[in-house]
Amino acid sequence: MGExxxxxxxxxxxxxxxxxSGDFPQLNETHLDPGSYPKLIAALLxxxxxxxxxxxxxxxxxxxxFGFKNGFMNFLQKQWNEYRLxxxxxxxxxxxxxxxxILGFIVSTIIFIIAAGILxxxxxxxxxxxxxxxSFIMTFGVYFFFENVLYVRFPNGIFx
Amino acid sequence: MTDLFVLGVSEIFQIDILIVILLGVIAxxxxxxxxxxxxxxxxxxxxxxxxxxxxxMGVAAMIGVLVGGMSGGxxxxxxxxxxxxxxxxxxxxxxxxxxxxxxxxxxxxxxxWASFLSSIVSLVILIAIAPQIANLAxxxxxxxxxxxxxxxxxxxxxxxxxxxxxxxxxGLFGLLIATVGADPIAGIxxxxxxxxxxxxxxxxxxxxxxxxxxxxxxxxxxxxxxNKDVQQKxxxxxxxxxxxxxxxxxxxxxxxxxxxxxxxxxxxxxIGAIPGAGGSIANIIAYDQAKKWSKESEKFGKGHDEGVVxxxxxxxxxxxxxxxxxxxxxxxGSAVTAVLLSALMVHxxxxxxxxxxxxxxxxxxxxxxxxxxxxxxLITQFLGIRLFVRVTEVPTQYLVPLIMVLCVTGTFVxxxxxxxxxxLFVIGIVGYLFTKYKFALAPIIIGVILGPIAxxxxxxxxxxxxxxxxxxxxxxxxxxxxLAVLSIGFTIWQSRRMKKREV
Numbered sequence: 001m002g003e004x005x006x007x008x009x010x011x012x013x014x015x016x017x018x019x020x021s022g023d024f025p026q027l028n029e030t031h032l033d034p035g036s037y038p039k040l041i042a043a044l045l046x047x048x049x050x051x052x053x054x055x056x057x058x059x060x061x062x063x064x065x066f067g068f069k070n071g072f073m074n075f076l077q078k079q080w081n082e083y084r085l086x087x088x089x090x091x092x093x094x095x096x097x098x099x100x101x102i103l104g105f106i107v108s109t110i111i112f113i114i115a116a117g118i119l120x121x122x123x124x125x126x127x128x129x130x131x132x133x134x135s136f137i138m139t140f141g142v143y144f145f146f147e148n149v150l151y152v153r154f155p156n157g158i159f160x
Numbered sequence: 161m162t163d164l165f166v167l168g169v170s171e172i173f174q175i176d177i178l179i180v181i182l183l184g185v186i187a188x189x190x191x192x193x194x195x196x197x198x199x200x201x202x203x204x205x206x207x208x209x210x211x212x213x214x215x216x217m218g219v220a221a222m223i224g225v226l227v228g229g230m231s232g233g234x235x236x237x238x239x240x241x242x243x244x245x246x247x248x249x250x251x252x253x254x255x256x257x258x259x260x261x262x263x264x265x266x267x268x269x270x271x272x273w274a275s276f277l278s279s280i281v282s283l284v285i286l287i288a289i290a291p292q293i294a295n296l297a298x299x300x301x302x303x304x305x306x307x308x309x310x311x312x313x314x315x316x317x318x319x320x321x322x323x324x325x326x327x328x329x330x331g332l333f334g335l336l337i338a339t340v341g342a343d344p345i346a347g348i349x350x351x352x353x354x355x356x357x358x359x360x361x362x363x364x365x366x367x368x369x370x371x372x373x374x375x376x377x378x379x380x381x382x383x384x385x386x387n388k389d390v391q392q393k394x395x396x397x398x399x400x401x402x403x404x405x406x407x408x409x410x411x412x413x414x415x416x417x418x419x420x421x422x423x424x425x426x427x428x429x430x431i432g433a434i435p436g437a438g439g440s441i442a443n444i445i446a447y448d449q450a451k452k453w454s455k456e457s458e459k460f461g462k463g464h465d466e467g468v469v470x471x472x473x474x475x476x477x478x479x480x481x482x483x484x485x486x487x488x489x490x491x492x493g494s495a496v497t498a499v500l501l502s503a504l505m506v507h508x509x510x511x512x513x514x515x516x517x518x519x520x521x522x523x524x525x526x527x528x529x530x531x532x533x534x535x536x537x538l539i540t541q542f543l544g545i546r547l548f549v550r551v552t553e554v555p556t557q558y559l560v561p562l563i564m565v566l567c568v569t570g571t572f573v574x575x576x577x578x579x580x581x582x583x584l585f586v587i588g589i590v591g592y593l594f595t596k597y598k599f600a601l602a603p604i605i606i607g608v609i610l611g612p613i614a615x616x617x618x619x620x621x622x623x624x625x626x627x628x629x630x631x632x633x634x635x636x637x638x639x640x641x642x643l644a645v646l647s648i649g650f651t652i653w654q655s656r657r658m659k660k661r662e663v
Contacts, residue, residue: 002596020351093564096568131557
C-alpha cells in the first residue's frame with residue numbers, strides 16, 4: 001500500500017518538475033537549456049514510479065490483501081501503538097526547531113533534550129534527574145565548543 | 161608512489177593530527193559498537209566538527225572514524241551475538257560460538273588482528289591501483305564522465321535495497337533533489353517555487369544528515385525496536401563479562417594462514433570498490449568463500465578461527481577498496497565516502513581524476529592517515545575493549561535526544577542558516593518514509609552528490625558536439641553504458657531466478 005502512495009507522490013513531483021522546466025531564460029548556449037536535464041530525470045522518474053505502482057497493484061491483487069484482517073479499528077490501534085513515539089518525537093523535534101529562533105539555542109536545546117528523554121524513557125525520578133544533568137552538560141558543551149572553536153553564532157533568542 | 165607516501169608522512173606526523181585520528185578511531189569504534197548507531201551517522205556528525213580544521217586534518221579524522229567503526233561491530237558480535245553494524249553480521253557466525261565455548265578473548269583478539277592486517281592489505285591494493293585508475297581517467301571527456309556516473313548510479317541501485325526498481329527510483333529522486341537551486345552552468349535559479357528556503361538549493365549535507373541520522377533515529381523509537389533494545393540490555397546484564405585477550409597467540413594463528421587473510425581482504429577490497437556495495441555485503445561473501453575453500457569447512461559456524469578472520473578481514477578491507485573510486489575518480493562508492501568528498505569540497509578542493517596530480521600531499525596524507533588509523537585501531541581495541549563493552553549499556557532515551565541535537569547543530573553550523581534545519585526536518589521525514597518502504601538511501605545520497613557533476617558533463621558534452629551518438633561511439637563511454645545495462649539486466653535475472661526457486 002505505502003509503495004503505491006509513495007509512487008503517486010513521486011509522479012506528482014516529477015510532473016511538477018517537468019512542467020516547471022519549460023520557461024527558463026535561454027542563454028546563447030544553443031543546445032541544452034537549464035530545463036532539459038531536469039526534464040529528462042523527471043520523465044525517467046515518472047516512468048519508473050508508474051512501473052512501481054503497477055507492480056504493487058499486481059501483487060496486491062494476487063495476494064488479495066485488500067481488507068483489514070481484524071477490522072480497521074484494530075489495525076489503526078496497532079499502528080498507533082507501534083508509531084506513537086515516532087509521531088511524538090517528530091512533534092517535539094518540530095517544536096524544537098521552530099523555537100530555536102524564538103527561545104534561542106540554549107534554552108530550547110535544554111528543554112528539548114529533557115522532553116525527548118522523558119518521552120522515550122520511563123518517568124522515574126532518577127531518569128529525569130540524569131537526563132536533566134546530561135542536557136545541561138551537552139547544551140553548554142556544544143554551545144561553547146562551536147562558539148569558541150569554530151566561531152559559530154547561535155541564535156540567542158529573546159532572553160539574551 | 162613513494163613520493164606520495166613521503167608527502168603523506170610530513171602531513172600526518174604532527175601531534176595534533178595524530179590526536180585527531182586517535183579520537184576519530186575511538187568515536188568510530190563506539191559508533192560501530194552501539195546497536196542502532198551506524199558508522200555513517202558517526203561520520204556525518206563528525207563533519208561539522210571538521211569545518212574549522214585544515215582539509216587534511218578533517219579528512220584524517222574521518223578516516224579514523226571509518227576504520228574504527230568497521231572494527232567496532234566486532235565487539236558486540238563476538239560477545240553477544242548481535243552485530244553492532246550490518247558489516248559484522250558474518251562475524252556472529254563463528255565469533256559468538258567461540259565465546260560461548262569460553263574463549264571470548266580469543267574471538268576478540270582474532271577479530272582485531274584480522275581487522276588490522278586486512279586494512280593493511282587493502283591499503284596496499286589502494287595505493288597500487290588508485291593512481292593507475294586516475295591516470296586512465298585523465299583521458300575522460302564529458303561523455304565518459306557522464307556515462308561513468310550513469311554506471312555508478314545503476315550499480316548502486318542494483319546492489320542496495322530490496323528491488324532494482326526502488327533503487328533506481330531512489331537514485332533519480334536524489335538527482336532531482338540536486339537540481340533545486342542555481343543551475344550549475346548558467347546560474348539560473350530553478351524549482352524554488354518562490355519558497356525562500358529553497359533558493360540556495362538543498363545542501364548535500366542536509367540531505368545526508370536528514371536521511372541517515374534523523375530517519376534512523378525515528379526508526380529506533382518505534383515500539384518493536386525499543387522492546388528489542390530493552391531485551392538486549394537485560395541479556396547483557398545476565399552475562400558477567402570476563403575475558404583474557406591473547407594478542408600474541410592469535411597474531412600467530414592469523415599469520416599462519418595467510419591465504420585466508422589475503423583472500424578475504426582482496427574480496428573485501430574489490431567489493432568495497434564497487435559503488436554501493438560495502439562491508440555489509442563483503443563480510444558475508446568473504447565468510448562464504450572462506451568456508452568453500454577451507455579444508456575444515458565442517459568446523460565453520462561452530463567457533464572456527466578462519467570464520468572470524470574471514471568475516472572481519474572482509475569488512476575492514478572494504479575501507480581501502482571504497483577509497484579507490486573516491487580518490488581516483490571522485491565518485492564515492494558509499495554514503496561514507498560521499499561525506500569524505502563533501503568535506504574536501506567544503507574546503508574548496510575538487511575531487512576528481514585530477515586530485516592526485518593537484519593535491520598529492522592530501523592524497524598521500526589520506527593513505528597515511530589510513531595506515532595510522534589502523535595502528536591506532538589495533539592499540540585502542542586491545543587496551544580499551546573492556547571500557548567499550550560498557551557503552552552498549554547506554555539507554556536509548558539518552559542517546560536519541562543527544563544525537564538529534566548534534567544533527568540539528570551540525571546542520572546549522574554548515575551555513576549558519578536556520579532554514580537549513582527546516583529542510584532537515586522535512587528530509588528526515590521523507591527519509592524515514594523511504595526506509596519504511598524499503599527504498600535504499602544510498603542511491604539517493606550518491607544521486608544528490610553526483611547530480612550536478614552529471615548535469616555539467618552532459619551539457620558540456622552537448623556544447624562541445626551536439627551529436628548524441630558520441631556517448632555510444634566513444635569506446636570507454638560505451639563500456640560504462642554497457643556496464644549500466646548489464647547491472648540492471650543481471651539483477652532482474654537474479655531476482656527472477658530467486659523467485660522461481662521459492663516457488
